[in-house]
Ligand SMILES: Nc1ncnc2c1ncn2[C@@H]1O[C@H](COP(=O)(O)OP(=O)(O)O)[C@@H](O)[C@H]1O
């Protein structure tokens with residue numbers, strides 16, 4: 673199989689998002705531009721690193737964010753594994769088609785929860801250089817109602833087993849969450865160093881944001897004290913007073929996180945059909961550029977570190 677190399681982006685610097693350490697509330701609306709908020713307390717991470725992309729609202733931009741951050745890190749030379757933790761749509765597995773061998777069993781994340789295989793055995797290459805995938809299908813929902821023993825820790829344990837055996841080959845793991853705060857989502861949070869929260873600017877549900885906030889804080893207190901909120905990603909961003917209010921709200925809820933807008937782009941909605949990341953399908957689009965900038969702040973390339 674020839675794997676497609678994900679491009680570096682050398683876009684015009686004028687199109688890059690400005691980086692600030694505080695919002696300037698006095699900027700008049702007309703002069704207002706999308707900015708990345710990087711709090712002065714923020715420290716970029718180093719590999720290896722595990723990220724959970726979580727928001728219980730469907731359509732928040734989880735799968736898009738998981739794919740584009742993975743693509744940006746793969747373009748930097750990191751070996752990235754994406755894990756599809758959404759049984760409802762399995763959109764990630766349809767977008768980044770796993771390349772199964774001609775023979776032998778086809779494992780998935782469900783097989784890992786039920787101890788039928790290791791995480792490595794459930795990991796398949798994609799068509800893209802540097803990105804491997806642990807796929808899922810609808811049968812992942814069996815985890816929610818059969819609740820296999822140790823499910824909450826299943827992903828964490830599988831990663832730890834790899835690390836212990838010295839067999840882990842991935843620098844970055846990105847878990848694409850389901851639109852629920854069920855057992856699989858808790859398992860994703862329990863296994864992660866950081867949670868990344870995509871929020872769609874057009875479709876806010878303040879109640880939903882509060883229960884997500886509570887879930888993250890509870891997991892931090894009871895299951896995974898090292899978990900931190902790395903970024904809030906404002907997806908399909910466009911200029912509106914609402915977008916500004918939302919940005920201020922999330923920066924209050926998650927003062928430790930960077931807040932990054934990803935501008936609304938038709939290319940982002942076309943890419944899944946093309947079965948390619950936006951970075952490969954439309955490298956000059958704002959979505960590719962904005963995600964590239966976000967990825968570089970969250971986990972800088974080795975050359976920059
Ligand atoms: N920056 C963007 N601009 C325009 N559309 C976007 C953008 N990001 C995501 N979308 C679209 O929003 C929809 C929901 O995104 P998706 O990543 O599938 O969300 P989730 O995984 O949270 O359900 C998809 O149709 C996707 O193409």
Ligand SMILES: [Mg+2]
Pocket residue numbers: 734735736758761763764848849
């Ligand atoms: Mg999704």
